[in-house]
Amino acid sequence: MFFNYYIPTKILFGKGQLSNLHKEKLPGKKALIVISSGNSIKKYGYLDKLLDQLTKANVASVLYDKILPNPIKEHVMEGAAIAKENACDFVIGLGGGSSIDTAKAIAVMATNEGDYWDYISGGTGKGLPVPFAPLPIVAITTTAGTGTEADPWTVITKSDTNEKIGFGYEKTFPVLSVVDPELMMTVPAHLTAYQGFDALFHSTEGYINKTAYVLSDLYALKAIELIGKSLAEAVNNGGNSEARAHVALANTLAGMVESTSGCTSEHSLEHALSAYHPELPHGAGLIMISKAYYTYIANSGTCDERMIDMAKALGKTDATCPMDFVTALVDLQKACHVDELKMSDYGITYDEMDKLATNAREAMGGLFEVDPVPISHEACITILEASYK
Known part of the structure; x- marks a missing residue:
């Protein structure tokens, strides 16, 4: 009976919980919203619901909508550059595991120099320590698959070497997660x-x-x-x-x-x-x-x-x-x-x-x-x- 336990994420769970997001103390005033390159998040109104919540909370946002089902390093680096250019102070992953995982990785690279693979252990990764804390992460899941809203892990592929590797540490836990089953009703x-x-x-x-x-x-x-x-x-x-x-x-x-x-x-x-x-x-x-x-x-x-x-x-x-x-x-x-x-x-x-x-x-x-x-x-x-x- 000897263990360490640490899950620092606040979770809003239940039908309609996305509508309560504006009542929470969000970790900044300008968010980079990360979603997939598909159309479901926009088609079913989930993005509009999030934007409405951010407006009520007086939070500005920038959208990055290129994430693939198996997310890639190039999009991590591009998303991080957009976050830096727009002075975003936190990142929201809206969608499935790929979008939330990428949001975590973007949050790391938005505050750190070099290449994302510098911090990856395994394969051709350099395994370097992450010098600066990532931007805070908010996870809003629209699927029930990876559990990434309650863990620190992100899985990204380095396409040129066919390496798909997980990464994460205590500072890549989301600070806040919304698990609203209403957002999952349209999954095929x-x-x-x-x-x-x-x-x-x-x-x-x-x-x-x-x-x-x-x-x-x-x-x-x-x-x-x-x-x-x-x-x-x-x-x-x-x-x-x-x-x-x-x-x-x-x-x-x-x-x-x-x-x-x-x-x-x-x-x-x-x-x-x-x-x-x-x-x-x-x-x-x-x-x-x-x-x-x-x-x-x-x-x-x-x-x-x-x-x-x-x-x-x-x-x-x-x-x-x-x-x-x-x-x-x-x-x-x-x-x-x-x-x-x-x-x-x-x-x-x-x-x-x-x-x-x-x-x-x-x-x-x-x-x-x-x-x-x-x-x-x-x-x-x-x-x-x-x-x-």
Whole structure:
């Protein structure tokens, strides 16, 4: 019973909470708003709602709207330059994990010199300490996937070297986050599924992680339970506000798992896939490799009780063996219509597996160190090959 605990983010959770933003003490008077290059944030009026809240709070803003589903370093640097030019004193990420992650990275580079990769550990990153505190970050999530509103992490790709690497430290936690399930009602079914499984795997990886402890366990099992209970309903009936709220809460709890425990090599393997194939949605890639990955963990015999705990939380209440989790996982994927996703549909070829396994370890090798069982290069190839369709 010995641990350190630190999640400094104030979270406004619940239906209609975006309308209360102007009542909060915002961390500045001019914000850089970071959104995706898609049209949903504007189309469904979420940007207008935010702008109205900022007007009521007497806060000016500048918009940066280029973020890709797998965000890239070039946009971090461009967004940071815009923040500097316009003397923005905080950054708002509005959208999914890609927009909020990029907002965090922009906040770092808006106050620091050099290149973003100077501060990245892993791959070709220099791993330098960040000299100056980032601009404050406000996160307003419109999806339920990454939990980035409740953790310090940001994942960015360096396109020229195919490196997709996570970064974060105590000063990249958002100071304020809004989790309003009303903003998630328009997410299409397939994206609801991809994002929901990302939140699930943040929780399952955090539960089997060597760094897991009593608080991360509480968050993880509750998140798994909520996803098992409500994700399929949110996918199949997107207008069910209760199911949307359950998945939103699971996502935020999964972010807290990321803040207290963390990911395992499942995420390293997927980051390699989407680093080379950025059109692959992160959650879809995780789904593709998950059956083989958790089968490997189950067969290792290293965390049998925890696998059974996760199976029960996911809804298989009569679970008695580790493979029951894999069964429950596949059942949920079938219920969400994502059990037949194919790597080949995204241009991934079978002969890439050695390259992808190498990239996973070179870019984010640290996650392999917290796996419950050693996973060798050869085992990675086996997992990827078994996942290939």
